[in-house]
Amino acid sequence: MRVLVADDEPIERMVVTKKLRQFFGNQMEIIEAINGREAIELFEKEGYQIALLDIEMPGINGLEVAEKIRETQKPCEIIFLTAFDEFSYAKRAISVKALDYLLKPAVEEELIVCMEEAIALAKCRKEMEPQVQQTEIVTETLDEEKIDNLKLKKIKELMKNYLQEHYHEDIALQEVAGHFHYSDAYFCKIFKQCFDKSFIIYLSEFRVEKAKELLADISVNVKDISQRVGYRDSNYFAKVFKRIVGVTPSEYRLALLKEERA
Numbered sequence: 300m301r302v303l304v305a306d307d308e309p310i311e312r313m314v315v316t317k318k319l320r321q322f323f324g325n326q327m328e329i330i331e332a333i334n335g336r337e338a339i340e341l342f343e344k345e346g347y348q349i350a351l352l353d354i355e356m357p358g359i360n361g362l363e364v365a366e367k368i369r370e371t372q373k374p375c376e377i378i379f380l381t382a383f384d385e386f387s388y389a390k391r392a393i394s395v396k397a398l399d400y401l402l403k404p405a406v407e408e409e410l411i412v413c414m415e416e417a418i419a420l421a422k423c424r425k426e427m428e429p430q431v432q433q434t435e436i437v438t439e440t441l442d443e444e445k446i447d448n449l450k451l452k453k454i455k456e457l458m459k460n461y462l463q464e465h466y467h468e469d470i471a472l473q474e475v476a477g478h479f480h481y482s483d484a485y486f487c488k489i490f491k492q493c494f495d496k497s498f499i500i501y502l503s504e505f506r507v508e509k510a511k512e513l514l515a516d517i518s519v520n521v522k523d524i525s526q527r528v529g530y531r532d533s534n535y536f537a538k539v540f541k542r543i544v545g546v547t548p549s550e551y552r553l554a555l556l557k558e559e560r561a
Contacts, residue, residue, distance in 0.1 A: 300328070300418060300422075301347045302319065302347060302348070302351070303332060303351070304319075304330070304331050304332070305332040305351070305356065305361065305364060306332075306352075306380065307333060315410070318405075318407055318410060318411070322414075323418075326418070330347070335356045335360055338352065339367045342368055342373070343367075343371060349376045349378070349414070349418070349421060351378045354383070355382065355383065361379055365377050377395065377398060378399050378400075378414075379399070380402075380403055382402065399413045412482055412488075416485055418480075419485075451493060458479070461479075462502065467529045468529060469531060472487070486498070506528040506539075507544060510524050510548065513527060514548055521533060521548045521552075524536075
């Protein structure tokens with residue numbers, strides 16, 4: 300992952316770069332630009348998946364750099380850093396489809412969460428390139444909304460497949476977030492975007508649906524079913540099941556048997 304950090308203030312540039320290297324290590328190659336003109340030259344020459352741009356730079360400012368980046372048609376997630384919280388800046392940031400707008404000095408947690416989102420979007424954009432190219436043959440252009448939908452669809456598919464394979468294990472949110480190389484905060488955010496519910500609620504409902512299928516087989520006892528769907532404590536499983544379904548697993552099984560005999 301190639302990341303461009305452009306800021307005319309050496310200390311600010313050093314602090315941001317140091318934080319990124321400490322947190323992401325070898326996941327990214329970070330190149331620094333001392334002003335807007337150099338940032339444009341580097342981007343046109345090399346291309347970057349992510350650009351962190353200071354807005355207030357002499358000569359060519361960060362907003363102008365972003366506009367030049369968008370003119371190249373090269374995909375890039377743009378994040379602005381600025382000491383000025385002005386509405387006019389926010390409006391222009393939206394116009395160039397910036398991912399975020401962070402105030403200096405950047406709070407470490409906000410910066411890291413924002414970068415994780417940028418990395419995830421950049422990876423999905425790369426994975427979707429073949430589909431995007433096929434679509435462009437027909438439509439010539441693919442608007443950003445469609446690209447965003449494709450990226451989110453891909454993330455959702457990956458998460459759903461992971462849970463399908465591991466729901467029966469004793470998995471936790473932190474473990475799944477780590478598997479996708481996300482912080483807990485960003486994972487919660489992107490998961491809710493994908494499924495319109497929290498990770499815990501989705502996992503519980505998924506496990507209960509699997510348990511319903513198993514309850515149809517009367518040769519398998521409820522305690523074994525709780526183990527098979529990821530609950531080590533059968534009493535806790537019964538409570539979760541009743542909260543979601545409205546009846547206990549045993550009552551649900553009994554209702555199934557009555558339906559079969561009717």
